[in-house]
Amino acid sequence: MAMKRTDPMVYQKGMEIIASDILDKVLKHVDNYDYLNYSQSDVKQALSKEHLSLEDYGALLSPAATPYLEEMAKKAVVETRKHFGNSICLFTPLYIANYCENNCVYCGFNCKNKIRRGKLSIDEMEVELKAIAKTGLKEILILTGESRHHSGVEYIGEGIKLATKYFSTVGIEIYPLNSDEYAYLRKCGADFVSVYQETYNSIKYEQVHLSGSKRVFPYRFYSQERALIGGMRGVSFGALLGLDDFRKDAYATGLHAYFMQQKYPHAEIGFSTPRLRPFINNADNNPNDVHEKQLLQVMLAYRLFMPYAGITISTRERAGFRDHVIGMVATKISAGVSVGVGGHEQDEKGDEQFEISDPRSVPEVHQMILDRGLQPVYSDYIRV
Amino acid sequence: MTDQLVIGGQRFNSRFILGSGKFSLEIVQAVVENGGAEIVTLALRRANQGGEENILEYIPENITLLPNTSGARTAEEAVKIARLAREINCGNFVKVEVIKDSKYLFPDNYETVKATEILAKDGFVVMPYMYPDLNVARDLVSAGAAAVMPLASPIGSNKGLSTKDFIQILVDEIAVPIIVDAGIGRPSQACEAMEMGVAAVMCNTAVATAKNIPLMAKAFGQAIESGRNAYLAGLGRVLNQAAEASSPLTGFLED
Amino acid sequence: MRVNGKEMTLGNNQSLLQFLAANQFDVVTLAVARNGEIVPKPTYDSVMLCEEDTLEVVRFVGGG
Numbered sequence: 001m002a003m004k005r006t007d008p009m010v011y012q013k014g015m016e017i018i019a020s021d022i023l024d025k026v027l028k029h030v031d032n033y034d035y036l037n038y039s040q041s042d043v044k045q046a047l048s049k050e051h052l053s054l055e056d057y058g059a060l061l062s063p064a065a066t067p068y069l070e071e072m073a074k075k076a077v078v079e080t081r082k083h084f085g086n087s088i089c090l091f092t093p094l095y096i097a098n099y100c101e102n103n104c105v106y107c108g109f110n111c112k113n114k115i116r117r118g119k120l121s122i123d124e125m126e127v128e129l130k131a132i133a134k135t136g137l138k139e140i141l142i143l144t145g146e147s148r149h150h151s152g153v154e155y156i157g158e159g160i161k162l163a164t165k166y167f168s169t170v171g172i173e174i175y176p177l178n179s180d181e182y183a184y185l186r187k188c189g190a191d192f193v194s195v196y197q198e199t200y201n202s203i204k205y206e207q208v209h210l211s212g213s214k215r216v217f218p219y220r221f222y223s224q225e226r227a228l229i230g231g232m233r234g235v236s237f238g239a240l241l242g243l244d245d246f247r248k249d250a251y252a253t254g255l256h257a258y259f260m261q262q263k264y265p266h267a268e269i270g271f272s273t274p275r276l277r278p279f280i281n282n283a284d285n286n287p288n289d290v291h292e293k294q295l296l297q298v299m300l301a302y303r304l305f306m307p308y309a310g311i312t313i314s315t316r317e318r319a320g321f322r323d324h325v326i327g328m329v330a331t332k333i334s335a336g337v338s339v340g341v342g343g344h345e346q347d348e349k350g351d352e353q354f355e356i357s358d359p360r361s362v363p364e365v366h367q368m369i370l371d372r373g374l375q376p377v378y379s380d381y382i383r384v
Numbered sequence: 385m386t387d388q389l390v391i392g393g394q395r396f397n398s399r400f401i402l403g404s405g406k407f408s409l410e411i412v413q414a415v416v417e418n419g420g421a422e423i424v425t426l427a428l429r430r431a432n433q434g435g436e437e438n439i440l441e442y443i444p445e446n447i448t449l450l451p452n453t454s455g456a457r458t459a460e461e462a463v464k465i466a467r468l469a470r471e472i473n474c475g476n477f478v479k480v481e482v483i484k485d486s487k488y489l490f491p492d493n494y495e496t497v498k499a500t501e502i503l504a505k506d507g508f509v510v511m512p513y514m515y516p517d518l519n520v521a522r523d524l525v526s527a528g529a530a531a532v533m534p535l536a537s538p539i540g541s542n543k544g545l546s547t548k549d550f551i552q553i554l555v556d557e558i559a560v561p562i563i564v565d566a567g568i569g570r571p572s573q574a575c576e577a578m579e580m581g582v583a584a585v586m587c588n589t590a591v592a593t594a595k596n597i598p599l600m601a602k603a604f605g606q607a608i609e610s611g612r613n614a615y616l617a618g619l620g621r622v623l624n625q626a627a628e629a630s631s632p633l634t635g636f637l638e639d
Numbered sequence: 640m641r642v643n644g645k646e647m648t649l650g651n652n653q654s655l656l657q658f659l660a661a662n663q664f665d666v667v668t669l670a671v672a673r674n675g676e677i678v679p680k681p682t683y684d685s686v687m688l689c690e691e692d693t694l695e696v697v698r699f700v701g702g703g
Contacts, residue, residue, distance in 0.1 A: 045618070051556055073633035262557065265522065292637045324636040403703025412701070427702020430643040430695065431669050433662045439699050440668055452702055467677050468697055471670035539703075566703075588703030 008206040008217045015219045016178035016226060022259045023221050029054065030200060030252045038062035047071055052305050057254055060301040061247050069293065072300040077328050079307040087377040088369050089310075089332040090362065091139035091171070094128055095341045096120045096159050098350040099150035102212030104198070106243060106276060108353045109145045111212065118341045118349030119144075119151060125159050131345030133166035135336055135362040138379035140167045141194070145353075146175035146214055153181045157188040164189035168379040171236075175213065176223040182230025191381070194236035194272065195223035200252030204244040224260055234268030235260070236312070241275040241298060242290040250298040254305050261306070270310040270332070271302045292321055299329040315339075315356040319368075322358055327374045335365035387616060389584055391561060392477065392509030392530040394448065398422040399578065400608045401450065401563065403588020404439065407597055412442040415591065419601035420609075425450045425479055425586070428469050440474070450511065452479040459498035466503050478503060479533065479565075481513040489539040493520040497527055504528025513565050516550040521558050531560050533586065536577065537567025540589045544573035548580070555581045571600075571607030578611025579619065641693040649690050656683040659696070669698045 011017055038059040046056035047068065059065060060072065097119030100109040108115065120128065132140065140163050144151040156174055163170045171192035172185060182193065199205050202217050209215040224235035237257045239249035257269050275290045290298075295317075302311055313322050313330035315337045326333055337359070341350035360368070369376040389396040402421035404412060416424060424447050426439065443449070451469035456462035459482060466478040480503065482495040491513050497520060500512045509530045514520055516534035524532050534551050537543035544567065545551065554562045561583030568574050574585045585608050594600030640649045649658070655678060659666050671678045672695040678686055688694075 051552075069634045070632055077633065265518075265557075291639050296634065296637060318638075320636055320638070324633075328633060404701035405703040406701065409701070425703055426699040428670075428697045429700045431664060431698040432643075433664060438665065438668050439701055449699075451699065454702055464672070464675075464677070468670040468672060468695075469699075471677060471680055472668060472699065473680070474699070586703075 005206075005210070006215060008202060008209065008215050010216070011219055012213055012216055014178075015213075015216060016180075018179070018222055018225060018229065020222060020225055020263075022225065022256070022263065023218055025259055026200065026221075026252055026255045027202075029255050030248055033058055033248060033251050035062035035247045035251075038064045040064050040067070043068050046304075047075060054255065054258075057301060057305040058251060060304060061251050061254075061298065063247075065297060065301075066293070069297060069300065072297070072304060073328055076300050076303045079303055080328060080331065083308050084331045086327070086373070086375040087331070087380075088326050088374050089139065089377050089380060090137060090335055090365065090369075091141055091169075091332065092132055092135075092137055092334055092336050092344075092362070093141040093143050093173070093339065094125075094132065094163075094344065095143045095339060095350070095353070096125055096156075097144040097147070097151040098341050098353065099147035100145035100212075101147045101149065102214040103210040104212075104214060105208045105210065106198075106240065108351070115351035116349075117145075117150075117351075119155075120159075120342050120349060122158055122162065124342060124346060124349070125162055127346055128342050128344045129163055129166045132336070136366075136378060137336070137362060138167055139169040139171070141171040141173055141334075142190075143173045144175070146212070148175060148213070153177065153184060157185055160185055160188040160190045169381050176220050177226065177230075179226040179229040182227045182232060184230075186231040191233045192236065192268070192270070193224065193227035193232050193234075194238070194270070195220065195227075196236075196238040196240060196272065196274070197221060197253070197256070198240040199244040199249050200239060200256070201244045201248065208243060221256070224256075225264075228260075228264045228267050232267075234270060234310075236270035236272055236310075238272035238274060241273060241295065243276065246275075246290050246294060246298065250301065254302060257306060257309065261309075268310065269306060269308070270312060271299075271306075272312045272314065273299055273302070274314050274316055292317075295321075296325065296329075299325060303329040315358045316354060318357045319360060323368055323372065326369065327372060333365060333369075335360060336362045387612070389561060391511070394509075396422045396448070396584075398605070398608075399584040399612055400574075400605050401425065401565075401584055401586035402591070402601065403586060404443075405588050406592035409437055409439055409442045411597055412439065413444060414598040415601040416444055416447060418598040419591070419605040421447070421601075421605070423448045423450050423477075425452050425588070426469075426474075427452055427454045428465055448477060449474040450477045450479050452513075453481050453499070454483075456482050456499075457484040457492075457495075458482065459495040459502065462495070462499040463502050463506075466499075466508060467506070470508070476507060477509045477511065479511045479513060491515055491535065493517060496520075497523045500524050500529050501527035504530075511563065516547045516554055518550075518553055518557060521554050525558060525560055529560060531563050531583070532558055533563045533565040535566040536564050536573070537569075539566045541567050542569025542590055542593075543567050544569050545577060548576075551577070551582065552580055571603045574604055575607040575611035575614075578608050579614045581615050584608075640688065640690050643694070643696055649688055649692075653688055654684055655686040655688055658688055659683070664696060665698075669696055671696050 042059040312332040340348035453462040565586040
């Protein structure tokens with residue numbers, strides 16, 4: 001039965017509209033970005049510069065840059081050391097709920113996917129938080145599936161308040177909110193907001209987000225801006241690489257972050273670089289063209305374009321990859337990860353969002369960081 | 385598409401802004417024409433009784449006049465000077481400068497932001513002279529500045545781009561034209577500033593203190609044009625001859 | 640009356656325009672502040688001066 005689908009560019013009721021031109025600017029640049037137009041000399045030119053222009057960034061993401069990965073890596077090491085020294089931040093995610101109202105064809109939490117759903121009670125949250133805090137971690141990322149109905153703003157706020165008892169830094173990765181809701185969660189103690197656009201190609205976006213509030217492209221796009229208006233300290237950007245043309249999506253992600261940094265110079269900017277992994281009930285989800293080489297190219301381009309931005313390396317990647325990119329491009333790594341609901345101390349109350357590739361504990365990751373001549377950092381902030 | 389400088393909606397082909405101080409009125413026209421300048425700065429001073437030489441008569445017709453607020457020590461004084469200048473009916477451009485340091489003649493950024501805000505609201509095209517500071521430049525843009533004019537070195541010092549790295553940051557981050565003002569001593573320095581991507585260079589003392597003033601104006605005009613072309617052409621690669629690490633960093637990649 | 644810092648005698652009732660003309664100021668190329676307030680040019684004819692006034696009469700000179 002054919003269902004009438006909504007226009008993804010039209011806001012749904014209750015969604016805040018802010019005055020901003022960043023979406024138009026990003027889409028215009030991405031439309032004009034043809035990565036086949038760059039030559040090796042454009043890449044060499046970009047590598048010789050101290051500050052990269054948007055064009056230089058485009059060159060580093062192009063196929064012409066493939067033979068220059070080693071040179072990009074050398075430059076990236078210097079830039080990363082310049083801005084972050086030897087430090088590598090450690091954190092872990094805590095999924096407090098996995099209910100979802102969206103039908104996103106690539107995701108394990110997809111509302112049409114028959115998985116075990118659940119959410120942690122406040123008491124259960126506290127047990128999990130305490131267990132995580134015992135590992136020495138000071139930064140936590142609180143995640144939910146995207147369901148306002150099952151995991152309301154107040155519920156998340158209670159979780160954040162509890163988290164601030166045990167952690168000095170609290171990030172959230174939840175469904176997009178209005179700026180007053182972000183302000184409320186900021187008051188509860190949240191510092192950072194991550195929202196991933198998945199793809200910046202609005203046509204592809206529409207095809208993979210069949211229903212739910214996530215289908216509204218501009219509302220998702222402006223999440224980081226509303227979060228900063230709400231007083232958050234920093235925001236993270238990311239495309240799900242491999243969902244669409246990863247070079248264009250990476251280019252758009254960089255520009256999104258770049259224009260936001262220009263408009264909100266006080267904000268801390270972060271990138272995540274998830275690529276598609278197999279997930280439950282869809283083991284043959286088509287492998288895409290983002291191999292490790294391409295993934296590294298994207299990470300290197302982010303680093304060289306915005307050398308001051310934090311970059312997180314996901315547990316979707318194998319240990320051997322993660323260990324080599326920290327210090328070179330990545331500044332933040334998760335450890336002791338569970339991507340089911342809870343699962344740090346008690347049995348999981350819901351199934352996982354994806355399969356992780358690096359199950360190492362906090363002490364194991366800590367030791368690995370030291371072995372690589374880097375310094376594990378648990379807390380980079382003080383609460384005042 | 386021609387490469388033009390746009391300030392307050394007005395278009396200019398030349399990126400040389402000429403200061404008219406410190407040389408005699410008879411050569412003003414020759415200096416302006418030799419340098420190809422389209423914007424000339426002026427100052428406001430007390431008039432004397434009994435008719436005196438009027439600088440406006442020496443400046444060619446099509447030139448945009450840019451009165452400055454020299455002499456102002458506070459935002460309030462700068463605003464008053466700008467409004468007096470506007471009464472003379474020579475347009476609504478104003479270069480805000482607020483200086484209360486008589487030794488280095490450094491602009492007071494705080495008062496400059498205040499004056500800029502008031503004058504921009506009052507309909508002026510405001511071009512504030514400032515000490516290159518990114519936060520202040522952002523505040524100036526928020527206050528309505530049509531351009532931002534960071535100093536290269538102290539006024540009249542002819543020392544060149546002492547603040548180069550900070551000006552580069554303004555060029556990279558600020559959306560309105562960045563115009564280097566004060567301290568440029570030689571055409572090569574003006575050229576270097578233009579290569580960095582600044583939108584224009586303003587200069588007075590370096591021209592006024594040359595032996596052959598019109599010829600020096602010509603040299604500056606050419607240097608500024610040359611630097612602009614170099615910027616538009618995209619500077620070539622400078623080879624980095626530093627030692628390189630011996631073991632590869634990307635050997636770990638799989639699949 | 641003080642004009643540009645100098646004492647001057649005003650004499651009989653005069654408008655600003657009459658005063659400037661009598662003292663060979665070029666009205667077109669100058670601006671005037673009277674007691675700290677800028678006088679709009681179209682009103683020069685109707686502004687009547689008095690002995691207590693302080694005038695600043697300014698014009699453009701070369702400057703950077």
